[in-house]
Amino acid sequence: MLIPILHRKRKAAEAAARAIKEVGGTVEDTRRVYGTRLLIRGMLWGSVYLLSRGLLELAVESPPAVRVAIALLPTPFFVYYLWTWMKGVSEMDELQRRIELEALGFAFPASLVFLATLGLLDVAITLNPDDFSLRHTWLMMPMLYYVGLWRAQRRYQ
Amino acid sequence: MKNRLKVLRAERDWSQQDLADQLGVSRQTINAIETEKYDPSLPLALKIGRLFDQCVEKIFTLDSA
Numbered sequence: 001m002l003i004p005i006l007h008r009k010r011k012a013a014e015a016a017a018r019a020i021k022e023v024g025g026t027v028e029d030t031r032r033v034y035g036t037r038l039l040i041r042g043m044l045w046g047s048v049y050l051l052s053r054g055l056l057e058l059a060v061e062s063p064p065a066v067r068v069a070i071a072l073l074p075t076p077f078f079v080y081y082l083w084t085w086m087k088g089v090s091e092m093d094e095l096q097r098r099i100e101l102e103a104l105g106f107a108f109p110a111s112l113v114f115l116a117t118l119g120l121l122d123v124a125i126t127l128n129p130d131d132f133s134l135r136h137t138w139l140m141m142p143m144l145y146y147v148g149l150w151r152a153q154r155r156y157q
Numbered sequence: 158m159k160n161r162l163k164v165l166r167a168e169r170d171w172s173q174q175d176l177a178d179q180l181g182v183s184r185q186t187i188n189a190i191e192t193e194k195y196d197p198s199l200p201l202a203l204k205i206g207r208l209f210d211q212c213v214e215k216i217f218t219l220d221s222a
Contacts, residue, residue, distance in 0.1 A: 031183065093181070093182040093183050093186055094182070094186065094197070094198050094201060095182070095183065095185060095186040095189055095195055096183060096185075096186075098195070155194065156185065156189040156194050156195055157185070157188075157189075
């Protein structure tokens with residue numbers, strides 16, 4: 001008596017899952033697509049950033065306007081990357097949004113502490129600008145975001 | 158907050174993925190709710206109640222209750 005009912009319910013669940021997949025994919029599908037897009041657009045921005053860095057080192061003698069133009073070259077690609085990220089977050093489910101929030105909630109104050117400490121250290125011992133300039137220290141921000149993401153993911157696993 | 162989600166799901170022989178697909182959330186969300194690491198939002202709790210045809214209070218209870 002009970003087995004046919006459970007079997008029917010199982011079939012209904014499978015049909016519902018199939019229907020969701022046919023309409024627009026599961027949340028996991030959305031996450032995969034978002035992750036791939038984010039990776040590709042991030043790599044695109046990273047490549048243009050590195051190209052811009054290389055060009056700036058080659059064009060030392062160029063007029064300032066040219067150098068500024070080269071420096072701003074990666075910005076549209078970064079905006080595109082950022083837009084992908086924001087769109088992806090808006091398509092996430094509530095737990096994933098919370099994980100993103102917790103990751104940023106860790107990364108933002110940690111970056112603040114890192115930069116403030118670096119600022120004080122610079123006053124104390126004058127840090128070498130070849131090692132601690134803005135073009136080096138910004139890398140700490142995404143690294144701290146990924147640490148925050150890892151912590152938050154672990155909490156909800 | 159405690160919940161009976163795992164029991165209700167097992168009664169219907171649904172996997173976490175089946176339930177996640179029906180609710181439009183990730184399997185990770187279902188797992189986090191079942192293991193009581195995450196309390197769902199009110200809209201999601203109501204959707205769960207509607208899916209299992211039960212009041213939200215019968216599925217979710219406060220620890221002190």
